[in-house]
Amino acid sequence: MEYFSPKKPEEAEKIKNRQGKKNVYLAGGTILNWKSCPSADTLIDLKNLGLDRISVSGGRINIGATVTVQEIADYPGTPGPLARAARTFTGRNIRGSATIGGTVAGGFFVSNLLPVLIAYGAELEICLNGRRKKTGLREWLDKRKGLVCAVTIKPGSRNVFVECEKISAIDFPLIVTAAGFGLKNGKISDPVIAVSGAAARIAVIRVSGAIEGRKPGEIDREFLNESVQKDLRVTDNVKASADIKRRIIKEHICRIMDEASCL
Numbered sequence: 001m002e003y004f005s006p007k008k009p010e011e012a013e014k015i016k017n018r019q020g021k022k023n024v025y026l027a028g029g030t031i032l033n034w035k036s037c038p039s040a041d042t043l044i045d046l047k048n049l050g051l052d053r054i055s056v057s058g059g060r061i062n063i064g065a066t067v068t069v070q071e072i073a074d075y076p077g078t079p080g081p082l083a084r085a086a087r088t089f090t091g092r093n094i095r096g097s098a099t100i101g102g103t104v105a106g107g108f109f110v111s112n113l114l115p116v117l118i119a120y121g122a123e124l125e126i127c128l129n130g131r132r133k134k135t136g137l138r139e140w141l142d143k144r145k146g147l148v149c150a151v152t153i154k155p156g157s158r159n160v161f162v163e164c165e166k167i168s169a170i171d172f173p174l175i176v177t178a179a180g181f182g183l184k185n186g187k188i189s190d191p192v193i194a195v196s197g198a199a200a201r202i203a204v205i206r207v208s209g210a211i212e213g214r215k216p217g218e219i220d221r222e223f224l225n226e227s228v229q230k231d232l233r234v235t236d237n238v239k240a241s242a243d244i245k246r247r248i249i250k251e252h253i254c255r256i257m258d259e260a261s262c263l
């Protein structure tokens with residue numbers, strides 16, 4: 001196996017695109033070192049790319065791809081829902097290694113942070129074909145192309161809520177549900193609900209018809225839950241049946257709307 005530690009994202013991407021070899025980015029290594037990890041011919045370590053900082057400017061928080069989940073939890077400027085999601089990540093050892101870039105790109109079957117980032121309408125800075133560009137997180141997740149350099153959110157522009165269900169404190173989450181929306185004259189705009197753990201891929205549901213244009217305190221929770229569940233694929237896994245998961249998601253939606261109605 002070859003090992004590289006490039007200093008620029010463009011350099012890293014060039015090595016990744018070398019033909020005929022399985023070239024893999026190495027961030028915190030929590031997925032790569034796991035029992036089901038794929039073998040690689042080349043490891044491209046991202047640690048020297050200078051993507052390890054959080055910065056705030058113009059109301060935006062820019063989180064470099066190699067910032068760890070623990071650093072996000074500890075950073076004083078991390079908005080509450082994101083800090084809460086980071087803190088509920090499995091034990092401190094994993095949080096200290098796992099990065100936000102690996103969370104976005106890793107495709108793990110359940111995620112604490114992704115639903116929250118989607119609820120915030122996060123944007124990514126990526127390096128693709130030697131060029132830096134910006135793209136929406138949701139769009140990127142459809143194609144997963146390029147090196148993720150940073151994740152940006154604008155916390156002031158959206159109200160975000162998150163709920164997480166775990167079987168034990170040191171376990172992966174079973175279901176993570178996040179909701180995000182803007183408020184115009186006290187009325188909900190551009191609402192989205194993201195659910196991780198229901199099936200293999202994160203589900204993103206636009207619930208416009210159920211809540212858009214209403215005040216948070218006026219939402220019919222039963223109707224909102226039905227709208228979400230109708231569009232949601234839910235599968236059994238070793239921890240819970242699809243039926244149990246649906247009940248947890250319903251409970252999350254009710255708790256989120258209780259919290260939102262205090263706005």
Ligand SMILES: Cc1cc2nc3c(=O)[nH]c(=O)nc-3n(C[C@H](O)[C@H](O)[C@H](O)COP(=O)(O)OP(=O)(O)OC[C@H]3O[C@@H](n4cnc5c(N)ncnc54)[C@H](O)[C@@H]3O)c2cc1C
Binds near residue numbers: 065098106112
């Ligand atoms: C024991 C254990 C417990 C876990 N607990 C949780 C949990 O509680 N909650 C949760 O949400 N997740 C959990 N995970 C999943 C995992 O740790 C996270 O998704 C994590 O953030 C992955 O980050 P990493 O830096 O370790 O990625 P790595 O393992 O280094 O990489 C993962 C994949 O992403 C690619 N990659 C990494 N960085 C980038 C980048 N910047 N651009 C493009 N591709 C990139 C790598 O090439 C690789 O294919 C757990 C995993 C393990 C093994």
